[in-house]
Amino acid sequence: MMFVTPAFAQGAPANGDPNAATGTAPAGEVHTETGVAHDAHGGGVFPPFDHTTYSSQLLWLVITFGFFYWIMQKVVVPRVGGILEHRHDRIAQDLDEASRLKAEADAAVETYEKELAAARAKAGTIAETAREAARTKAAADRAAIEAELAEKLVAAEASIATIKAQAFAEVGAIAEEAAGAIVEQLIGPKASAEDVRAAVASAKVEA
Template identity: 75%
Template sequence: MFVTSAYAQTAPAAPNTPAAPAGEVHTETGVAHGGEHKGAFPPLDSTYFASQLLWLIISFGLFYLLMKKVIVPRVGGILEHRHDRIAQDLDEAARLKAEADAAVETYEKELAAARSKGHKIAETAREAAKTKAVADRAAIEAELTEKLAAAEIRIGEIKAKAFAEVGQIAEETATAIVDQLIGAKASGDDIKAAVAAAKTEA
């Protein structure tokens, strides 16, 4: 216990304690009255080496136990957890990469198959369109041939009919002309004979 100068001056003296001379201060520091401690600095004083060594061993032992039982297991657990998590993440990334590669390969195969199928469908459609065009052309040509033949037959019939009626028309025309020119009607036999003679000359 340390005693201040003011307390030392005002505190009553204990019984059977000799009074201190004036100007002296009594303390419990172990310092001699009226003088200063002349020893070395305590950490460097050889008289304290044994206790210092003992406390050093005790402190080091406590610190070692703290490191071994608390700090090192926690740090090791954290490192192990991080290592496991990194390994798990790497495995997951490898799995995802493998899945992505498989998906890309499947996509490329499906794309190649789709292109091949598209080419085949286009070729089939081209051939079908070509065949249909040829068939349609043949049908149209056959229809046109039939129509042309029917038209030619019709024209022939019309020509025959017209030629058959030419004689009658010529006779009627000649009769009308004779009536107009001479004012008298010619006989039918004369008209027919004249038309026949004209046809023969033609």
């Protein structure tokens, strides 16, 4: 879009340009947006500093600002807000999930500790029962062994008494025979069996 400044409009008739009525520039002559002829100002002015274009600059500034404000309000801000809200929801979900997992972990640890304590108590009960059973069995085995030894001792004592009686009986007969032979050797005639038996019995009593 080209803007025609008053300087250009006034300068055209003075030069006798037939295009002045239409407001067009002569052929081969280029004018800027500010509409200031280069030959009129001798080197030109930087367009933003030209006071004659302040109104158009302000108009375009308002239009540009309004356009960018509309873009920010309708596109950028909702999109950024949606991203932030999504991240906020995601963080909240992650925190909830972390809390749930922590609660499950705490419950699992508590259950494990309870089961471990129950297992230890059960192991202690089993060990105590086993020790008690072992003591009872040992006492029963000991009593059985002692009873068996007592029976064997009684039998041994009876056998010893029998053997001793037999030995004494045999010793008595042997003593009677020896005493009869000794008497016969000493005095000549053989002594009677009753006398020898009486003498041996008298010697046993004295012994």
